[in-house]
Amino acid sequence: MNNPKGNKGLKRIVNAFFYSVHGLRACMKTEEAFRQEVIVAAILIPLGLWLGISPAEKALLAGSILLILIVEILNSAIERAIDRISFERHELSKEAKDMGSAAVMLSILLAALCWAVILLN
Numbered sequence: 001m002n003n004p005k006g007n008k009g010l011k012r013i014v015n016a017f018f019y020s021v022h023g024l025r026a027c028m029k030t031e032e033a034f035r036q037e038v039i040v041a042a043i044l045i046p047l048g049l050w051l052g053i054s055p056a057e058k059a060l061l062a063g064s065i066l067l068i069l070i071v072e073i074l075n076s077a078i079e080r081a082i083d084r085i086s087f088e089r090h091e092l093s094k095e096a097k098d099m100g101s102a103a104v105m106l107s108i109l110l111a112a113l114c115w116a117v118i119l120l121n
Contacts, residue, residue, distance in 0.1 A: 023073070031076050033104075034069070041065045048115075057118050064111035071107040075100035 007015055027034045048061025078100040082093045 027073055027076055031072070034072050034076060037068055037072055041069055051119065060114045061118060064107075064114040068104070068107045068111055071103050075104050 028038065044065045045062045048065065049058050052058030052061045079097055082096055086093070
């Protein structure tokens with residue numbers, strides 16, 4: 001595949017890193033849910049690394065929380081793209097936003113399940 005900007009190799013990787021940092025900053029600045037989840041993650045990820053006995057448990061406890069942040073970023077991106085297209089109410093736009101929200105909810109349920117199974121055994 002041809003790179004339209006002509007960035008290759010290390011320059012492409014460096015640019016991608018800075019685009020990612022910009023995306024994280026934008027999400028922190030504009031998304032209240034993401035900020036709340038970052039606060040919870042700042043507590044639960046270290047706690048998960050401490051409470052997990054095996055490396056797999058540590059990875060599941062911390063990783064399941066990190067997954068919530070990932071899904072929240074994707075949900076925010078979906079909402080932004082839809083709002084960019086139009087603020088007009090449309091059933092498909094509503095469904096897309098609701099599906100993104102459902103993905104966040106399922107990631108939270110997955111994290112709760114991981115924590116419950118590991119910590120209650």
